[in-house]
């Protein structure tokens with residue numbers, strides 16, 4: 001009888017260990033679940049956007065080549081309360097005004113005071129860029145200038161791509177909050193090119209805290225099994 005109890009106890013411990021090892025193996029086999037393959041860095045280099053959520057926009061649907069948007073992406077880094085965005089237009093050495101419009105309260109309108117609009121005045125230069133980024137709310141009220149939150153390609157690099165990072169607090173959102181967004185280029189005072197609207201819940205993704213949570217659950221399960229075996 002005692003031998004059977006010891007055998008059952010050993011089997012439960014082995015099962016729990018296998019469960020923990022299985023969870024670890026799943027995360028090791030899928031490193032993108034644990035962390036982004038590459039962290040987004042605001043540095044004017046755009047290889048970090050490979051594999052992130054990106055959407056294309058048709059070429060030739062704008063009022064001018066320099067306002068013709070071609071793609072946009074969005075991402076977050078683990079444990080980093082910043083929403084990162086990349087927008088690409090046709091290569092050009094001309095300046096362009098692009099708006100990132102965010103439906104913060106996710107009600108299908110971009111015109112309430114909770115909503116946000118980020119104005120990107122992108123001016124590519126010879127070997128650098130001079131870009132100004134300002135924050136407005138949905139009623140077109142200026143909130144503040146956002147210094148050092150964006151980096152665009154220089155003319156030498158094509159003058160096409162810009163990456164920006166906006167603090168969750170500046171967007172007025174909390175982690176995981178669903179919102180809608182789209183990019184819009186301007187030709188003078190008139191919209192030239194609108195991208196498709198997407199819905200997104202900026203979050204840290206499945207990071208180490210979730211892995212730790214799963215391991216804790218496995219440990220708790222093992223502890224409960226131990227308790228049952230003693231009863």
Ligand SMILES: [Ca+2]
Nearest residue numbers: 041043045048
């Ligand atoms: Ca970058």
Ligand SMILES: [Ca+2]
Nearest residue numbers: 057058068069
């Ligand atoms: Ca376009």
Ligand SMILES: [Ca+2]
Nearest residue numbers: 103107109110
């Ligand atoms: Ca809204």
